Amino acid sequence: MTGDFAHREGVIWLDGEFVRWQDATLHVLTHALHYASSVFEGIRVYGSKIFRLTEHTERLVASAAELGCVLPFTVPELDRAASELAARNGMVDGYLRPVAWRGSETMGIGAPGTSAHVAIAAWEWPEVFEPGAKLDGISLHVSRWRRPPPECAPVRAKGAGQYAIGTLARNEAEAAGAQDALLLDHRGHLTEATGANLFLVVDGELHTPVPDCFLDGITRRVVIGLARSYGIRVVERHIPVGELESASEVFLTGTAYEVQPVRSIGGLTHASASRPGEVTRTLAFRPGEVTRTLADAYAKLVRS
Numbered sequence: 001m002t003g004d005f006a007h008r009e010g011v012i013w014l015d016g017e018f019v020r021w022q023d024a025t026l027h028v029l030t031h032a033l034h035y036a037s038s039v040f041e042g043i044r045v046y047g048s049k050i051f052r053l054t055e056h057t058e059r060l061v062a063s064a065a066e067l068g069c070v071l072p073f074t075v076p077e078l079d080r081a082a083s084e085l086a087a088r089n090g091m092v093d094g095y096l097r098p099v100a101w102r103g104s105e106t107m108g109i110g111a112p113g114t115s116a117h118v119a120i121a122a123w124e125w126p127e128v129f130e131p132g133a134k135l136d137g138i139s140l141h142v143s144r145w146r147r148p149p150p151e152c153a154p155v156r157a158k159g160a161g162q163y164a165i166g167t168l169a170r171n172e173a174e175a176a177g178a179q180d181a182l183l184l185d186h187r188g189h190l191t192e193a194t195g196a197n198l199f200l201v202v203d204g205e206l207h208t209p210v211p212d213c214f215l216d217g218i219t220r221r222v223v224i225g226l227a228r229s230y231g232i233r234v235v236e237r238h239i240p241v242g243e244l245e246s247a248s249e250v251f252l253t254g255t256a257y258e259v260q261p262v263r264s265i266g267g268l269t270h271a272s273a274s275r276p277g278e279v280t281r282t283l284a285f286r287p288g289e290v291t292r293t294l295a296d297a298y299a300k301l302v303r304s
Helices: 031-035 053-066 075-088 160-175 218-229 241-246 289-302
Strands: 011-014 017-020 038-040 043-046 094-102 116-124 138-147 180-185 190-193 197-202 205-209 234-237 249-254 258-270 279-284
Touching: 011 075, 017 075, 031 094, 038 053, 038 160, 053 075, 053 094, 053 218, 075 094, 075 116, 138 160, 138 190, 160 180, 190 197, 190 205, 190 241, 190 249, 197 218, 197 241, 205 218, 218 234, 218 249, 218 289, 241 258, 249 289, 258 289
Parallel strands: 138 180, 138 258, 205 234
Antiparallel strands: 011 017, 011 116, 038 094, 043 094, 094 116, 180 190, 197 205, 197 249, 249 258, 258 279
């Protein structure tokens, strides 16, 4: 997703109206820009059909409510706007980005009296990673940044503020030569990548972290359902980072990532007698039967 997103062709739905892409602007003193009072969604379009639109819209509204913000549009109204936007932009295979934010009525940290705004943009969607990544997998690097406990952040909301950690972790991972970061939580347990949920295959079973300090992804829930339909046992639990060694396969799930295999995880540390906690190593994985089965099932589902 490169290029200048401020200068594209097409229209954006903004507060109930369709406007030219370059006219969809907001003031520099908008509360959300300074205090992260915004929430968003990522939604995929496959073959001109929007996948799980209402689930995403409902989560957008719930995320805003988690931040104390009531949106001025209902779920059906937002669904209709998204569908019409995709049609107006001739979207066949693409991506929708609904975003909601507080306006510019105040520059205090508190936000009483600020207006709520909503916009939806749509564009064609390329692959997140390079060609071949869906077959060969991507590399992850364990980040020094950690997901906070639920009493320290609105973890049930898909809020812009939560993604500051992901940005820092992703930059750190890419600087280390990896394609994405793997974050731990405040307890040292596995959580997720910067924008995708984590799954391990252990002895033929699917293990995934409990989403108690990070977002329970819609794609995550879909893949869990698919796994159970194939008779694959799914275990949701707190997973210490050391248990990565027990996994035969690792993959990520998300709207953008779909089902994305992982080929390696670097930056892992273990203690030694002379340098406790400073020895790093990398684990290697190969996409196996479980990953391929679920990736194929998901690809079929989204285009059904």
